Amino acid sequence: MADAIQTRYRVEGMDCASCAAKIDTAVRRMPGVEDVSVSVTAGTMTVRHGETSDLATIAKKVVGLGYSVSEIVGKDTANPAAGHQTACCGGHIHGSHAHPEHNHSGHDHSGHDHSVQAGNSGTEGLHGHDHAPSAGPWWAGRKGRLTILSGAALLTAYAIGHLVPSIAPYAFIAAMLIGLVPIARRAVMAALAGTPFSIEMLMTIAAIGAVIIDAGEEAAAVVFLFLVGELLEGVAAGKARQSIQSLAALMPKEALLEENGQTRAVPAESLAVGASILVRPGDRISADGIILSGESDIDEAPVTGESTPVRKGTDETVFAGTINGDGVLRVRVTAAAADNTIARVVRLVEEAQESKAPTERFIDRFSRYYTPAVVVVAALVAIIPPLAVGAAWGEWVYKGLAILLIGCPCALVISTPAAIAASLSAGARRGLLLKGGAVLETLGTISAVAFDKTGTLTEGRPxxxxxxxxxxxxxxxxxxxxxxxxxxxxxxxxxxxxxxxxxxxxxxxxxxxxxxxxxxxxxxxxxxxxxxxxxxxxxxxxxxxxxxxxxxxxxxxxxxxxxxxxxxxxxxxxxxxxDEPRADAKVGLKALKDVGIRTVMLTGDNRRTASAIGLQLGMEVRAELMPEDKQRIVGELKREGLVVAKVGDGINDAPALAAADIGIAMGGGTDVALETADAAVLHGRVGDVAEMIALSKRTMGNIRENITIALGLKAVFLVTTIIGVTGLWPAILADTGATVLVTINALRLLAPARSAG
Missing domain, CATH: 3.40.1110.10 (Calcium-transporting ATPase, cytoplasmic domain N)
Structure with a gap:
């Protein structure tokens, strides 16, 4: 589509891969929509569409599934909270629709008909999700309240059953309906939007079937356990989302602007490029910039993970969000708030989380066939034994319903994106920017790394x-x-x-x-x-x-x-x-060699200087190269069967970066470095290349663990259900329990790892 444009949305209420799949399927079917990318962890959706697409209708479709949605306008992408400020529970878009002729700036909403609001459209509580900012307590959200209400109803039903046994079945059915009605409504909306085999639909069928075969008590308990599982998924997803949003929280709200010899406090987001700001001892630096005067120890740990403050003086670069130590600094702003290092990292990580890895794409395709297959198997288990050998209908229908719950693919579907999202966030916090799951997967297979010399292996200044x-x-x-x-x-x-x-x-x-x-x-x-x-x-x-x-x-x-x-x-x-090697270059290169990765220097510098540096670092050297020579050598390494990463500054190494399996930009987060390569080492540490590869390997190991948990639990409960050992209660635990375990396991990747070397 030649005239396709891209619009990004903040979506509130997503907490699992099933949510993302329903939204993806529904929006993809809308007229004029070319492509959809949904990130559960970032809470975002990106839609590629034609100029004539009705964005209000797209938003209403998402609201119909039980979520709130708001368009991310302009550079607000950098602020994960932007959607929270503009979201309307009904999903009305308060902002520009990316069409010049449809600009809502200055639009008066006082008398506007909010007919697409959740409450007015009849969809309030449809998804049972908490549409408030994720920072609130779990019990204060709509999902938390529904779970508490369902649990209270279940306890009440047990009490009534004990006191008046004759009405116990009706009490349990009533308790079940409190939780099941919103689940069933979500199931119907998802089916109408193109997802008939959703977890909500399977849950609804199982619960109604249990009532029909006189297992109302179990049906009520299963609905409650399902809601508990969803609540735990939401809490876990919120923690993963906060891991990257916390970066944005590093930004101070105010800055001290120097203007006409006077200093005054202004909002940090209003700072323009070229402005001069004063940073007092102990203050958090409010913008990327260059020190005009003063000298101080800068605590960069919040941004770079460095444990020791770095002494910086005139003409040196400082990052927004870092903390000034003992000196007064005057800083010239070099990037607006929406374009500073933290904002760009947050924006690029969110976009990367929307990019699916090969493993994730495979599992998505697999689940499309897997879920209908589970429904067929469950139906056969329920029907064949009674018809073929005269077995009891109640017993085998019960087993079929349990298999229906066991087979839900939630844990399997989320096994990969949960791990990848956690890794992308963890990497970003350490200055390792990875542009998507495909890059993260490939990094773990790297067998050779080609480095530029000046500014990459060396400091870039004599x-x-x-x-x-x-x-x-x-x-x-x-x-x-x-x-x-x-x-x-x-x-x-x-x-x-x-x-x-x-x-x-x-x-x-x-x-x-x-x-x-x-x-x-x-x-x-x-x-x-x-x-x-x-x-x-x-x-x-x-x-x-x-x-x-x-x-x-x-x-x-x-x-x-x-x-x-x-x-x-x-x-x-x-x-x-x-031009001396970086302080960590030797250790960083050793970390690569220790895991069997070949290292080579590719430089345009003279052979004598390059050989001296290469000898000092203990690596292979190719010198006096033109950009096309570097590209050719990368191609030669690939033809030798090596998976090659090229590390450079992202400018004169562009051909080689493009030719490599993975291009890694080294530097302080410049536009070129961030935009041209597949990955970026933002803080210039050679050792971070080894850490990036190690992060990839840890992630792939985590994904394998997640898949084993997801399929292993299902296999165990499938066998025990068929032989009559377990029933509906353990079946729902096999689904929601596995999903929670997989998510918690993925969140382990957020913990700091031992540095390479």
């Missing part, structure tokens, strides 16, 4: 590694060189000035400073001419001895850039610099 005093002391060499470089923005000059600041040196005054293109810089210091530049240019001024040249050559062989200092007519010393 550092002073060696200071050599030939005729003057090392502090003199550094202070004179720094005096010459004062005011320069060249990366090598910044490295020297940074080292001088670190050493606490007092720099001499430099006069008549002048840059010599391609050679170095000169100035007068303390009455003497001073030169600082390349060894070749220095050789034109003074003679370098064989020993001095040998020392400089040795440093060059280590991949270091060497500049020499001449004071007067004497070679005073030299300074060597190199």
């Amino acid at each position: 550092k002073v590694t060696d200071i050599i005093g030939f005729d003057r002391s090392e502090p003199d060499v550094l202070s004179f060189a720094a005096a010459l470089e004062t005011g320069s923005s060249h990366p090598l000059a910044k490295a020297i000035l940074g080292k001088a600041t670190e050493e606490g040196l007092v720099l001499p005054a430099a006069a008549e400073a002048k840059a010599l293109g391609g050679k170095g810089v000169t100035a007068n210091i303390e009455g003497q001419p001073v030169f600082f530049g390349s060894p070749q240019a220095a050789g034109e001024r003074v003679a370098l001895s064989a020993a001095q040249m040998e020392r400089i050559t040795a440093l060059n062989d280590e991949g270091k850039t060497v500049s020499v200092l001449i004071i007067g007519a004497t070679l005073a010393g030299a300074i060597a610099m190199r």
Whole structure:
């Protein structure tokens, strides 16, 4: 559909895969709808549709299934609570419908007919879900109240049965109907929307059948246990949803804006790019930005998981949601509230949760055939023994009804998305952004990782590694060189000035400073001419001895850039610099090798420098490569039968990132890094690549456990039901119990894991 557009909704009340499946099926059948993606954990639905699609009718269809819905307008996607603010229980859309001609801004709703509200449409309580924000207590929601009412009715029926046995059957039927009526209404609405074999329909058939065969007491108990199971599913789903929503809660509500020499408090969401804000000690930083002045320890644990505060000063980057330590900072805002690192991570994780993994797609297809097959098997169990061998109808109909409940596919269907959603959320909290279940699955099969060098394996900026005093002391060499470089923005000059600041040196005054293109810089210091530049240019001024040249050559062989200092007519010393490996690079690469993953460096840098870094890190090196060469080598590795991940900065490595099975962007959450790759290591730790792969393996192991729980419990109860050991009560536990166990098992992935290496 050439003119297809995309609209996202916040959907309240979803808490299991069955909910998502009903919504998906119903909306997919609407006119003009091309595709639908529903995420239980994120509580969102994305619809691809034509320009003429009636979005109000789509919303009403979802409301008819018992959920509330609100459109996520513009960049509100970044705020998981946005839907809570605009949701109407009837699902009326308070906002733009993504059509220029249908804009509700400034629309007066005071006299508006809310005919699609749940209460007015006759659908109030239809799904039995709590439509209030998930932060409320379980007992305060509609689902909690219904469960409590059903339980109270069941206890009352038992009391009446004990006091007046003759009316006990009627008391249990009444207790059953309190819980069953909303379940049955949901079943009918789901069937009309295209999902006839829903858990609600199977539950309704089983309960009514139990009454018909004079098992009203069990029917009432089964309905109550079903509601308890659904309530537990909702609580578990809420915890999974909160794991990513809690990221958004890190954002402060207010910021101190500096304007015209004055400071005033403003809403953090109103900050514009380029604005200057003041961050006091102990305050949470309200926006992504660059430090204009000040120095402080920044606690980045809420965003990056780093246990130790990071010392940051002028020109360094800070993230929204992190906590300022002991200093006052002035920060220039670099991203609006809807586009800061936290907001983008939340938005991209929500979108990733709507993307189904291969395993999840397979189980979805399997369940489409599995559920009708269970209905057929249950019917055959109920009918064949009485017809074929004259067995008692009541006994075998009872067993058929139990099998109907045992066969419900909820636990099986949720086994994969629950684990994947938990992993995506857990990864995001540690700065590991994975764009969907397919990426998460593939990562666990990676057998080779190709790394870019500059900015990926290394810091991306040179550092002073060696200071050599030939005729003057090392502090003199550094202070004179720094005096010459004062005011320069060249990366090598910044490295020297940074080292001088670190050493606490007092720099001499430099006069008549002048840059010599391609050679170095000169100035007068303390009455003497001073030169600082390349060894070749220095050789034109003074003679370098064989020993001095040998020392400089040795440093060059280590991949270091060497500049020499001449004071007067004497070679005073030299300074060597190199873009050093990241602090965790060696440990991170070892973590990959320890699990049998091959590592290779692909870089456009010169062979000597690349080989020196490669030797230091203990990895294979391919150097002096063009972007197309990197792409070719990735292809060669794949042809060797390896599953290849490419780690780079997402810009000059784009061809190789695209060619790899998984492209991983390394960096601080830039737009390019987040948008171009399959995954992103937001906080620049090489060790996080190994952690990402380990997370994938833990997730796939969790999925296998979930499938075993789901199918294993069903198999056990199927056998015990047929041989007459268990009945309807254990049957419903086999379904809702397995669903709760699977969800709780998946939530274990939210717990912090031991870091790789």
